[in-house]
Amino acid sequence: MESASSERIMPTALKILIAGGFGVGKTTMVGSVSEVPPLETEERITAASVGIDNLAGVEGKLSTTVAMDFGRITISPELVLYLFGTPGQDRFWFMWDDLATGALGALVLADTRRLDASFAAIDFFESREIPFAVGVNCFNGHRDCTSEQVRQALALAPSIPVILCDVRDRNSSKEVILAVLEAARAQAAARLTQVAGC
Incomplete structure (x- = not known):
């Protein structure tokens, strides 16, 4: 019989969504931070998307996520984060509810x-009361706004x-994923305070 000290520790799994508009960098982010080769469901953009997908501002984009991206980060032997990147186009939004089930938090x-x-x-x-943070992807290092300007523009x-x-x-x-975890912790603490005050 194995001793308690040699038993395998089953880590707690936490789910975080990475969402946002089409071509904002969700697939790239999952790939940059995942400790395992990420699962990507990228397909080439074809003429069939003309008039359906809005390529304004991302005219050079050649592929798109058609289901989800998936990656993993081990925080400790007791804690693992699973990252789910959502598809960005309107026609795939029907998947978001399923992807959001059980999510601790989200990054927009x-x-x-x-x-x-x-x-x-x-x-x-916001409508589902899922805690989130906003990451402003500074393409090519170009920072033309401050985080406070973005906050005001998005009415956050x-x-x-x-x-x-x-x-x-x-x-x-x-750093941005840590901000999501902090947002989730703050929301949980606020809810505990409310319950204690009842």
Whole structure:
């Protein structure tokens, strides 16, 4: 019989969604931060998407996520994060409810050239009371806005973290994911306070 000290520890699994508009960098982020080769469901953009997918601002994009991206980060032997990147186009939004089931929190990636593409994801998580942070993907290191300017443009509450990042960089991506975990912790603490005050 194995002793208690030699028993295998089953880690707690936490699920985080990475969402945002089409071409904002969700697949790139999962790939940059995952410790395992990420699962990607990328397909080439064809003429069939003309008039359906809005390529404004991402005209050079050649592929798109048609289901989800998946990656993993081991925080400790007791804690593992599973990352689920959502598809960005309107026609795949029907999948978001299933992907959101059981999520601890979410990251909304934003592109300052197309901030309006972030509203649907923000509305989705706010309406379901899923804690989230906003990561502003600074393409090619270009930072044309401050996080406070983005907060105001997206009409975000002061409690929602807004962080400038480069999703190609592992450390930058980790920083934003830590902000999601902090947002989830803060929401859980607020709910406990409410319950204790009843």
